[in-house]
Amino acid sequence: MIEVREHEWPSTRAEAVAVQQRLRPLVRFDGQPAEVRTAAGLDVAYDESSDELVAAVAVLDVPALSVVDSATVRGRAEFPYAPGLFAFREAPPLLAALRQLSVVPDVLVCDGQGLAHPRRFGLACHLGVLTDLPAIGVGKTPMGRFDPPGQRRGDRSPIRMDGEEVGSALRTQHGVKPVLVSVGHRCTLDAACGLVLELAPRYRLPETTRTADHLVRTTR
DNA sequence: GCGACAG
DNA sequence: ATCTTGTCGC
Numbered sequence: 001m002i003e004v005r006e007h008e009w010p011s012t013r014a015e016a017v018a019v020q021q022r023l024r025p026l027v028r029f030d031g032q033p034a035e036v037r038t039a040a041g042l043d044v045a046y047d048e049s050s051d052e053l054v055a056a057v058a059v060l061d062v063p064a065l066s067v068v069d070s071a072t073v074r075g076r077a078e079f080p081y082a083p084g085l086f087a088f089r090e091a092p093p094l095l096a097a098l099r100q101l102s103v104v105p106d107v108l109v110c111d112g113q114g115l116a117h118p119r120r121f122g123l124a125c126h127l128g129v130l131t132d133l134p135a136i137g138v139g140k141t142p143m144g145r146f147d148p149p150g151q152r153r154g155d156r157s158p159i160r161m162d163g164e165e166v167g168s169a170l171r172t173q174h175g176v177k178p179v180l181v182s183v184g185h186r187c188t189l190d191a192a193c194g195l196v197l198e199l200a201p202r203y204r205l206p207e208t209t210r211t212a213d214h215l216v217r218t219t220r
Numbered sequence: 221g222c223g224a225c226a227g
Numbered sequence: 228a229t230c231t232t233g234t235c236g237c
Contacts, residue, residue, distance in 0.1 A: 044227075046228055053228095081228075083225035090227070112226045122226065139226055180226085 002098050005130045009078070009092060016085045020121045026129045027121070031186040033106045033134060036062050036195060040105035041208025042097070042127070044090045045216035051077040055093035056215035058208060059105045063198055065207045071100035072219045084118045087126035094127065107187070107195065108135040109208040114184035114192075116143050116159055116167040128185020135184030136192040138206060142169070142180055151175050154197060168193050172200040179204065 007023075010016040039062050044055045053076065059069040073096045079088040090112075098108075113122030114137030128135030144161035146169040153174055159167040159182070167182030170193050179200075181192050199206035205213075 044228080046227090048229085050228075081227065083227090086226050117226075137226085141226060143226055 002101060002104055002131055002133070004095050004099065005132065007130055009088065013082060013085060016079070016088050017119070020119050020126075023126065023129050024119065024121045027115075027125050028186050029183065029188060031134070032188065032191055036106045038062060038068060038103060038105045039107050039109055039195065039199060039208050040098075040101075041109050041206065041210070041212035042094050043111050043209060043212035043216050044093060045213075045220065046077070047220065053077055053093060054216045054219045055090070055097045056212045056219065057094065057097045057101060058211040058215055059101060059103050060199075060208050060211065062106075065199070065201075067211060069101055069103040070211075070215060071097045072215055073097045073100070074219070086112055087123040090123060091126055091130070095130065098131065104133075106134065108133055108184065109195075109199065109206055110135060110137050110184060111139075111209055111212075113137040113139050113143055113180065114167070114182035116161065116180060116182035118143070118161070120166065122182070122184070124182065124184025132185075134186040136187055136195065137167070137180075137182045137184050138196055138209060139180040139182075140205075149178055156193060170196060172197060172204050173202075176204045
């Protein structure tokens with residue numbers, strides 16, 4: 001079973017920023033699994049009220065990409081959405097879903113950013129640190145700047161923020177808009193991109209997030 | 221002051 | 228995130 005690190009959930013934005021700065025040094029870049037046999041996709045969907053939500057985790061076998069475990073949780077958003085503070089809204093229900101898994105995945109594939117974040121501590125870093133599981137972020141909307149990568153599957157270009165490289169714009173399919181990959185915890189950028197390509201043999205997004213996404217919209 | 225701003 | 232028609236392509 002997944003053990004979640006002792007942590008606190010702030011009620012104001014200023015406190016939330018302080019929590020990020022406190023947890024940021026705990027991000028590690030070593031300790032990757034020798035081989036990824038299972039990968040978890042995580043996603044959250046909201047109802048009309050925008051505070052009632054469904055969180056889901058789907059664990060897929062790698063490289064078969066078959067679903068080996070999953071969990072869903074219904075709940076309420078306790079923190080308003082704010083750019084840079086995304087994790088305080090989505091991490092609580094996602095952690096609740098992760099606790100329900102009977103299979104501990106080798107890596108968490110998060111919907112959003114990892115180090116490609118204003119304080120280098122996006123959702124993927126947050127979930128990675130709190131569970132101490134390897135984690136990566138796969139986003140659809142850029143937070144940093146990058147030159148368009150080549151048009152072929154596998155082509156990538158560095159994402160930069162404040163002059164430093166924080167991730168990769170990765171083309172998962174020919175001529176399709178790239179996804180934004182960044183390290184969350186216990187992993188390298190190269191390994192993260194390699195994994196995303198392995199998880200996205202046919203569509204733009206990894207099968208992990210596609211499965212989790214399908215799960216949250218059929219659970220409402 | 222103005223624009224930008226993961227999901 | 229969510230609100231939504233038609234359209235192009237496999």
